[in-house]
Amino acid sequence: MKNNIKEDKKLVSGYYEHPDDLIDAVRVIREKELPIEDIFTPFPIHGLDEIAGLRKSRIPTLGFIFGLIGSISAFGFMTWVFTVDYPLIIGGKPYFSVPAFIPITFEVTILFAALAMVFGFLIRSKLGMGAKNRIYDKKITDDHFLVLLKGDSSTLLESAKQVLSATGAMDVKIIED
Amino acid sequence: MDQTFEFKQKYKVVLAVLLGIGILSLVYSIFSVESGRIWANVLLNNIYFLAFALIGFVFISVHIVGQAGWHTSIQRIPEAMGSFLPVAAVLMAILLFGMHDIYHWTHEHHDPILEGKAAYLNAPFFIIRMVIYFGGWIFFGWKLRSLSVKSDLDPDLKYFKKSIYYAGAFLVFFAITSSTASWDWIMSIDAHWYSTIFGWYIFISIFVSGIAVIILLVIFLQSQGYMSHVNKEHLHDLGKYLFGFSVFWMYLWFSQYMLIWYANIPEETVYFIQRIEEYNFLFYGNFLINFFAPFLILIHRKAPRLKRVMVIGAIIVFIGHWIDLYLAIMPGVLGDKASIGITEIGLTIGYVGLFLWVVFRSLAKAKLVPVNHPFFKESLEYHNL
Numbered sequence: 231m232k233n234n235i236k237e238d239k240k241l242v243s244g245y246y247e248h249p250d251d252l253i254d255a256v257r258v259i260r261e262k263e264l265p266i267e268d269i270f271t272p273f274p275i276h277g278l279d280e281i282a283g284l285r286k287s288r289i290p291t292l293g294f295i296f297g298l299i300g301s302i303s304a305f306g307f308m309t310w311v312f313t314v315d316y317p318l319i320i321g322g323k324p325y326f327s328v329p330a331f332i333p334i335t336f337e338v339t340i341l342f343a344a345l346a347m348v349f350g351f352l353i354r355s356k357l358g359m360g361a362k363n364r365i366y367d368k369k370i371t372d373d374h375f376l377v378l379l380k381g382d383s384s385t386l387l388e389s390a391k392q393v394l395s396a397t398g399a400m401d402v403k404i405i406e407d
Numbered sequence: 408m409d410q411t412f413e414f415k416q417k418y419k420v421v422l423a424v425l426l427g428i429g430i431l432s433l434v435y436s437i438f439s440v441e442s443g444r445i446w447a448n449v450l451l452n453n454i455y456f457l458a459f460a461l462i463g464f465v466f467i468s469v470h471i472v473g474q475a476g477w478h479t480s481i482q483r484i485p486e487a488m489g490s491f492l493p494v495a496a497v498l499m500a501i502l503l504f505g506m507h508d509i510y511h512w513t514h515e516h517h518d519p520i521l522e523g524k525a526a527y528l529n530a531p532f533f534i535i536r537m538v539i540y541f542g543g544w545i546f547f548g549w550k551l552r553s554l555s556v557k558s559d560l561d562p563d564l565k566y567f568k569k570s571i572y573y574a575g576a577f578l579v580f581f582a583i584t585s586s587t588a589s590w591d592w593i594m595s596i597d598a599h600w601y602s603t604i605f606g607w608y609i610f611i612s613i614f615v616s617g618i619a620v621i622i623l624l625v626i627f628l629q630s631q632g633y634m635s636h637v638n639k640e641h642l643h644d645l646g647k648y649l650f651g652f653s654v655f656w657m658y659l660w661f662s663q664y665m666l667i668w669y670a671n672i673p674e675e676t677v678y679f680i681q682r683i684e685e686y687n688f689l690f691y692g693n694f695l696i697n698f699f700a701p702f703l704i705l706i707h708r709k710a711p712r713l714k715r716v717m718v719i720g721a722i723i724v725f726i727g728h729w730i731d732l733y734l735a736i737m738p739g740v741l742g743d744k745a746s747i748g749i750t751e752i753g754l755t756i757g758y759v760g761l762f763l764w765v766v767f768r769s770l771a772k773a774k775l776v777p778v779n780h781p782f783f784k785e786s787l788e789y790h791n792l
Contacts, residue, residue, distance in 0.1 A: 276790035290708070321669065329665045 240381040240406055241267055242390040243366055244399025245374045249275050252375040255397035256281050264390055265380040270370040292350045293343040300342025304335045366405060378405075412633060414771040422760045422767070429757010436750040446505030447740040448750055451732050452758040453502060454592060455616070457495035459762065462617025463488030464548045465581055467555075468574035471567075476782035477644055477789045480637050483775050484624050486555060488617075489548045490769035491762055496541040503534065509740050512598040520599050528595055536591060540584045547577035555777055562779040585610045593732075596739035600678045602667070608659045609735070615652045615697075616728035618645060619721035624766070626714050626721075633775055639712040640791045646711020649701060649720060657698035682734060685743040689734055697727040729755065 246252040253275070259266060260283055269282060308331045312318065317325045352358040370376045377394065381387035381404065394402045436445050463485035470478040506513050512521050512528045521528065550573045558566040586606025594605050602608075622645050628634045667675045682690045704720045705711055737745035777783055 322671070323669075329661075329668050332661065332665065 240387060240404060242379045242381045242387065242394060242402065243405055244377055244379075244394035244402040245367075245369065246377070246397075246399060247374060249375060251398060252377065253278065253281055255377060255394075255399065258397050259377070259379065259393055262389070262393055264386070264393060267378040267380050268364075269378065270366070270376040272370060272373055272375070289347050289351055289354075293347045296346030297339045297343035301335050301339040303342075304338035305331055308334060367401075410633060410775050411773070412628070412767070412770040412775055414767045418767060419764075422764045425756050425760025426764065427757075427760075428753055429755075429760060432749050432753020432757065435753070440750055442505070443508040443740055444745070444750060446502070446508045447736055447745075448754045449498070449502055449505065450509055450592065451729075451736050452754055453495060453498045454736075455613075455729060455732055455755075456491060456758050456762045457499070458613030459617050459620045460489050460491035460495055460548075461544060461581065461585070462614055463621075464492075464544075464551055464577060465614070466617065466621065467551060468577050468581075471551075471570055471574040472578060474782075476785035477641055478786070479777055479780045479783045480641050480786040480789075481621065481625055481634070481645075482555065482777050482780070483770065483773060484621055484628070485617075486552050486773075487766045487769040488620065488624070489552060491765045492541070492545050492548050494761070494765055496545065499537060499541070503537075506530065506533075510595055510598070512595060524598065528598060533591060536587065540588050543580050543584060547573055547580065551577065555780075556773045558777060558779045559774055564781060567781055593735050596736060597678060599674065602663055602675070602678070604659060604663045608656075608663055611652060611656045611659055612728050612731050615649065615656055615724055618648045618652065619724040619728075621645060622649065622717055622721040623725070626718055628775075629714075636776070636787055640789050641786070642714065642717060643711045643791045646705055646717055646720070649717075649724060650705040650711065653698060653701040653705075653724065657694070657702075660694065660698075681738050681743075686734060686738060686745075689730060693727065693730050693734055696723060697731060700724075700727070 246255060249271070252269070252271070256266070256269065256278070260281065266282060269278065271278070309326065313325045319325070323330065356362070365371060366376060366378065377399065379390040379394065381390050387404065391402055433445070466478070466485045467482060512524070513530055515521055551570055554566045554570045554573070589606045589609035593609060594601065622642075625634065625637060625642070625645070629637060664679065667679060700723045701720050704716060704723070710716045
């Protein structure tokens with residue numbers, strides 16, 4: 231027997247044809263304190279993050295932490311190999327030759343930071359292989375701007391529909407997710 | 408928006424005092440220190456302040472060729488910095504009288520290594536090259552500046568279109584001459600030594616310090632009530648340049664150092680051995696002040712958006728790359744006898760006065776913003792985040 235504990239999420243969507251209309255509409259939505267699920271735009275709009283009240287991305291912090299892990303592990307591993315595990319004299323240099331370790335430390339730092347940021351981004355945004363297709367309408371892949379509002383309760387649903395129509399959105403509809 | 412800079416009396420007084428300090432310390436040095444040290448200081452400051460003028464035009468040209476928009480809000484500052492070029496040409500010409508003290512290849516005979524390089528390293532060809540460099544730089548700089556100023560009166564696009572060709576040609580000319588000029592003027596001090604990455608290394612060093620000077624001038628003008636349209640976004644971009652090219656400077660510093668360290672050929676390592684043994688503090692300090700300091704100060708995204716942080720970063724880089732050039736020039740000319748005293752500091756202060764005098768005079772001659780530049784409106788709308 232299938233037991234659906236989680237309630238179905240209801241969303242309200244509406245389109246705008248021009249980025250300026252979208253920005254004006256998002257300002258109104260924020261004023262009325264309606265919860266925004268997501269906004270889809272065919273190209274990046276500068277300043278939209280701030281207007282939509284998005285939290286600052288934590289991807290740079292992730293990159294920094296993994297970069298640090300990468301540099302410490304690369305430098306530590308080389309130090310261990312060349313001083314403890316298998317000391318070899320190469321080119322008449324001492325066992326512990328820092329300048330020779332720097333390029334590899336640098337490369338591994340970048341590798342760790344870059345991979346952590348890519349996979350962190352994919353996981354956090356629920357993208358990657360097997361991701362659910364979240365293109366609610368093909369128009370957003372071309373030239374339209376879509377706002378997706380949460381409509382979990384019936385009052386929220388009504389006011390979301392109302393504010394979208396009032397700001398000039400086209401094709402306002404309810405999506406069951 | 409139509410404001411023009413006014414070269415007020417109070418600026419003139421301050422700059423005249425700076426210039427006076429420079430002249431006094433020059434007079435003091437003539438009577439108390441050896442001539443090689445004076446000429447080496449003149450060479451150092453000539454190159455350092457010539458570099459700001461050159462980087463002013465490089466900065467503009469790169470953005471014109473790349474069809475960038477944001478730089479137009481501050482474009483007149485690097486243009487004004489470029490007006491120092493003819494003055495620098497005169498100062499370099501004076502330096503020809505001190506060639507004997509700085510470059511030992513001018514007078515040493517029976518040296519097999521120098522005889523092998525004589526086809527390039529000889530005084531007549533040295534002077535011819537110098538004339539070519541300055542001729543080309545001043546010509547392109549004058550063209551770029553006059554096209555930009557002409558467009559203030561006439562909103563026609565033809566001035567901008569023409570400047571694209573001049574900017575591209577200048578960048579090609581600069582790419583070659585910046586490398587050869589740094590061989591001629593700096594690397595040939597240690598005439599037995601050579602490094603193929605040296606031209607790049609010097610170019611990045613002067614690029615970073617040029618950006619630092621642009622930042623300081625922008626913030627100074629804002630503190631005087633000009634350029635209110637320049638906002639955090641433009642400052643952020645200048646900060647990215649300062650941060651990115653400081654890291655790139657470290658990359659080239661390390662590239663040069665590591666290859667020489669690894670190969671361990673005596674004729675190459677002599678350069679670093681001398682600097683590490685005799686200038687230990689400055690040698691490692693150079694690396695700290697030019698890489699770690701700007702790296703740690705500017706790494707946070709919010710840091711380049713704060714004026715105070717940027718002023719600190721830019722001043723550190725300004726001093727740091729002066730030390731970088733000092734380390735490239737002084738040990739070769741003076742051996743282990745170089746030090747930093749009245750001659751070094753006083754002359755540099757004098758050059759600051761002279762440089763700012765020329766720059767402010769040039770700034771006052773045209774509007775502070777290129778109002779008819781096709782990308783000017785775009786630069787006002789510019790967003791970074």
